[in-house]
Structures are given as structure tokens and as C-alpha cells.
Amino acid sequence: MKAIYINPFLKAASHVFEQFQLPCKVGSPSLKSSPFSGLEVLTIVGITGDIRGQMYFGGSMPSILEVVSTMMGGVPVEALGSLEQSAFSELANMICGNAMSYFSQDGITLDITPPTLIMGKQxxxxxxxxxxxxxxxxxNMNNQLEMNIVFEV
Incomplete structure (x- = not known):
């Protein structure tokens, strides 16, 4: 996959997490085979336009709860109710929206669909x-999220 398709997502994820003052490290991208695991909570955002695909953004329940708690100003979050689901979906939406802005700077016109959240084991x-x-x-040492970028070949 070309760097021009990866870099906007890397920059967008770093930027959005900085806005929430959520310290994180964006790891090294790697190719995965299909099918792949979506972990316990998965938000899907469709990508249309010059390139078609999706972004799958998810993690384990403890990781998601930590992120949502930080997004809500540090309020303890013990379950993923409708408000918390909306917050995590919006996080994926913000990352994808920012990535689309970076793509437009390179002359690539894209749009995104509203996020869909899926929860479940395996x-x-x-x-x-x-x-x-x-x-x-x-x-941190115990929690991480996973952003899977999928483009039509």
C-alpha cells in the first residue's frame, strides 16, 4: 500500500489524540490478511471518492473505556452505554475526517460515511x-487500539 494512503491516517490519529491530551504512540503499520479480528469493539467508517474503502477502528473493552473516560474529562467509565458508544464512534469519525482533509491537500477527493459501531467477542x-x-x-503498557485501513485493490 502506498505511503500516500497511509500517512494521512497516521497524522490524523496523532492529531486527534493530542486534542484529547491522550498520550499514545502510533505504532508501525503492517499488512494483515483477511479475515482479521476486530477485537471487542469496532467502529467502521466507509470511504468513498477517488479511492474506496473503510477504516476499522477498535480495541478491547478496557482500552475503549479508558479512551472514552479521557474524552469525557476523566469521568470514570465502567460500561459502554449509548453516550459512551457515541463518543467512541465520534473519535473514529474525527480521525477519518482529519485524514480526508490531509488527502485533499494531496489532490485526492474523498468523503466518509457515518460511523457504525459493532460490539461482541471474537x-x-x-x-x-x-x-x-x-x-x-x-x-500504555496494558491498552492499545487498532486502526485498520482497507482500500479496494
Whole structure:
């Protein structure tokens, strides 16, 4: 997968996490085979325009709860109710929206769909005829998120 497709997502993720003052490290991207695991909570944002694909953004329940708590000003979050689900979906939306702005600076016109949130154990995603690029977002020693970028080949 070309760097021009990866870098906007890397920059966007770093920028959005900085806005929430959530220290994290964006790890090294790697290619994944399909199907891949979506962990326990998964937000899907569709990408349309000059390039078609999706962003799958998710993690384990403890990781998601930590992020949502930080987004809500440090209020303890013990469950993923509708407000918390909305917050995590908005995080994925913000990352994807920022990435689209970076793409536009390179002359690539893209749009995104509203996010869809899926929860469950052992979620498996099959991206037929698409390349899957996985980017870990490390929050601390115990928690990390995973951003999977999938583009039509």
C-alpha cells in the first residue's frame, strides 16, 4: 500500500489524540490478511471518492473505556452505554475526517460515511479484494487500539 494512503491516517490519529491530551504512540503499520479480528469493539467508517474503502477502528473493552473516560474529562467509565458508544464512534469519525482533509491537500477527493459501531467477542472482519493495513495505537503498557485501513485493490 502506498505511503500516500497511509500517512494521512497516521497524522490524523496523532492529531486527534493530542486534542484529547491522550498520550499514545502510533505504532508501525503492517499488512494483515483477511479475515482479521476486530477485537471487542469496532467502529467502521466507509470511504468513498477517488479511492474506496473503510477504516476499522477498535480495541478491547478496557482500552475503549479508558479512551472514552479521557474524552469525557476523566469521568470514570465502567460500561459502554449509548453516550459512551457515541463518543467512541465520534473519535473514529474525527480521525477519518482529519485524514480526508490531509488527502485533499494531496489532490485526492474523498468523503466518509457515518460511523457504525459493532460490539461482541471474537468479531471477525472479511475484506474481500482489499488490502488491509493495520496500525496499532499504543495507549500504555496494558491498552492499545487498532486502526485498520482497507482500500479496494
Amino acid at each position: 468479531i471477525e472482519v472479511s475484506a474481500v479484494k482489499m488490502s488491509v493495513l493495520s496500525i496499532p495505537i499504543i495507549l
